[in-house]
Amino acid sequence: MSIWPEERVLPLERDGLNTVDMTINVGPQHPATHGVFRMVLTVDGEVVVDCEPYIGYLHRGLEKLTESADYRQAMGWWDRTDYLAGMCCEMAYCMAVEKMAGIEVPERAEYIRVMMAELSRINSHFMFLGAFGADVGSFGTSFIYAWRERERIYDFFEEVAGDRMFPTYFRPGGVQMDLPANCESRVRGLISSIRQGIEDFDGLLTGNEIFVERCQGLAPMTTERAINWGITGPILRATGLPWDVRKAEPYSVYDRLDFEIPTGKQGDIFDRYFVRLAEVYQSTRIVEQCLEQMPGGLVLNPDLPKTLRIDKGECYIRTEGTKGEYGVYAMARGGNKAYRMKLRSPSFSNLAALKEMVVGSYLADAIIILGSLDIVLGEVDK
Amino acid sequence: MSNAATTEEFPGVAALIHKHLPKAQFVASRTSNDVDIRTDPAHLIELVEGLKSRPELAFDYLRNVVGLDMEAEGLEVKYHFYSFAHNLHVQVSVPTPPGNPHVPTLTHLYAGADWHEREAAEMFGLVFDGHPNPKNLLLEEDLRIHPLLKAHPLQKVEILQGIEEPTPGFKF
Numbered sequence: 001m002s003i004w005p006e007e008r009v010l011p012l013e014r015d016g017l018n019t020v021d022m023t024i025n026v027g028p029q030h031p032a033t034h035g036v037f038r039m040v041l042t043v044d045g046e047v048v049v050d051c052e053p054y055i056g057y058l059h060r061g062l063e064k065l066t067e068s069a070d071y072r073q074a075m076g077w078w079d080r081t082d083y084l085a086g087m088c089c090e091m092a093y094c095m096a097v098e099k100m101a102g103i104e105v106p107e108r109a110e111y112i113r114v115m116m117a118e119l120s121r122i123n124s125h126f127m128f129l130g131a132f133g134a135d136v137g138s139f140g141t142s143f144i145y146a147w148r149e150r151e152r153i154y155d156f157f158e159e160v161a162g163d164r165m166f167p168t169y170f171r172p173g174g175v176q177m178d179l180p181a182n183c184e185s186r187v188r189g190l191i192s193s194i195r196q197g198i199e200d201f202d203g204l205l206t207g208n209e210i211f212v213e214r215c216q217g218l219a220p221m222t223t224e225r226a227i228n229w230g231i232t233g234p235i236l237r238a239t240g241l242p243w244d245v246r247k248a249e250p251y252s253v254y255d256r257l258d259f260e261i262p263t264g265k266q267g268d269i270f271d272r273y274f275v276r277l278a279e280v281y282q283s284t285r286i287v288e289q290c291l292e293q294m295p296g297g298l299v300l301n302p303d304l305p306k307t308l309r310i311d312k313g314e315c316y317i318r319t320e321g322t323k324g325e326y327g328v329y330a331m332a333r334g335g336n337k338a339y340r341m342k343l344r345s346p347s348f349s350n351l352a353a354l355k356e357m358v359v360g361s362y363l364a365d366a367i368i369i370l371g372s373l374d375i376v377l378g379e380v381d382k
Numbered sequence: 383m384s385n386a387a388t389t390e391e392f393p394g395v396a397a398l399i400h401k402h403l404p405k406a407q408f409v410a411s412r413t414s415n416d417v418d419i420r421t422d423p424a425h426l427i428e429l430v431e432g433l434k435s436r437p438e439l440a441f442d443y444l445r446n447v448v449g450l451d452m453e454a455e456g457l458e459v460k461y462h463f464y465s466f467a468h469n470l471h472v473q474v475s476v477p478t479p480p481g482n483p484h485v486p487t488l489t490h491l492y493a494g495a496d497w498h499e500r501e502a503a504e505m506f507g508l509v510f511d512g513h514p515n516p517k518n519l520l521l522e523e524d525l526r527i528h529p530l531l532k533a534h535p536l537q538k539v540e541i542l543q544g545i546e547e548p549t550p551g552f553k554f
Contacts, residue, residue, distance in 0.1 A: 064536060068536050227443050315413055342448045349494050
């Protein structure tokens with residue numbers, strides 16, 4: 001006799017026992033889903049046999065809104081996509097508008113943009129390190145380590161742009177205003193404290209036996225499968241392919257800067273963690289070089305019209321966001337509004353491959369696998 | 383002179399594609415930073431299979447799928463491909479005739495096309511023939527509106543509440 005209605009008991013005879021698959025709903029309000037993400041897992045004992053992801057809980061109609069507003073007005077919505085690194089998103093949006101309108105950006109503004117984008121990247125990667133450490137089990141410590149550095153970066157953003165998370169600092173044609181006078185010493189102090197933070201994480205997690213045992217060899221992804229799914233960013237680099245948009249198709253002034261692309265070997269979760277940790281260090285190198293090479297001059301193109309009108313234009317801008325290729329497809333057909341702006345967000349494509357990684361793993365590991373993807377739901381749901 | 387005419391007809395990577403896939407039917411042009419290849423839904427699969435499988439091209443990464451509402455000219459789909467082996471990039475445009483927005487799916491070639499196509503389908507009413515799971519992705523499961531169509535009004539709550547007819551002048 002079963003307590004379940006007859007149709008719910010699957011005719012599975014295993015060792016003479018009637019077994020039944022169980023469905024577990026995770027999210028959308030769940031601390032381990034890093035936002036409003038929901039997945040329905042079907043488990044056979046401890047093993048996940050099916051995973052159905054549901055997204056869209058944070059869908060705000062970004063693309064429709066962008067079509068409804070002036071080119072400059074619409075920019076404010078774009079740093080709410082990847083809200084951990086708003087400056088990277090603003091950069092892609094501004095580059096799309098500039099490409100279509102043929103606007104020149106002063107050299108000083110380019111260096112400021114790259115510097116701020118890299119600080120955003122550090123910010124986002126520290127968020128991953130802190131949250132992922134908490135997922136794996138070092139509950140409070142990694143979070144506090146990450147927040148200490150992030151707080152300093154946010155303080156600097158506030159001083160430069162007037163806002164911490166959504167700075168809206170970039171403009172088509174440059175940036176809103178020049179850096180504050182004491183910027184260089186502030187940034188150098190920031191870099192040394194970030195490097196101390198990297199060492200702290202290295203000491204806390206990289207050699208930690210519990211952490212390594214938990215992560216090594218878990219959910220390995222081959223390069224071929226990753227490419228087929230459209231996975232980019234640290235997850236692709238963890239599989240061993242040194243591909244980074246900043247190197248493969250350089251934009252802004254990245255071709256004048258010297259940095260390396262960290263890669264992993266197996267594409268497992270430990271490699272994804274380690275690639276991100278190494279990328280934080282490379283970003284600090286980029287910020288240092290920006291400070292050294294930054295010329296004087298204007299930060300905003302002075303020849304811009306009051307209302308930006310673009311008669312005709314089409315482009316697909318790709319930048320290296322914090323999670324992978326952050327692309328903006330833009331089309332203009334006259335007027336002061338974009339005809340179409342499409343966001344190709346890295347988290348969206350990375351998350352699509354979740355099912356392949358999770359099916360076959362243990363239920364407890366499914367949460368870590370999701371954490372290792374480092375998704376931002378603002379970017380997935382648009 | 384003939385050389386100049388050829389570069390005009392097949393700019394950049396389009397010449398390479400024409401060389402290795404001489405049977406593929408397309409019209410090439412340029413956007414601000416890509417070469418655009420225009421083909422029709424009937425020839426899409428043949429072209430993309432060639433782009434992916436020829437080792438000289440090896441476009442193994444589908445980076446983006448864009449749906450477009452060109453109003454009187456019908457809906458359009460744009461694909462952006464990238465080749466890791468040769469660092470090549472190309473944009474493929476597939477216009478569909480008005481009232482018949484059918485495009486074959488690419489999910490059997492690129493696993494990543496799954497969610498991109500579902501998004502384009504729900505936002506524009508495009509139909510990707512052969513898609514294994516053609517459900518809404520970002521919108522509610524039972525919501526039958528296509529909000530990115532130009533005819534769809536911005537912020538019309540009455541449609542979502544079912545009080546007003548969705549998208550005046552457009553058949554669902």
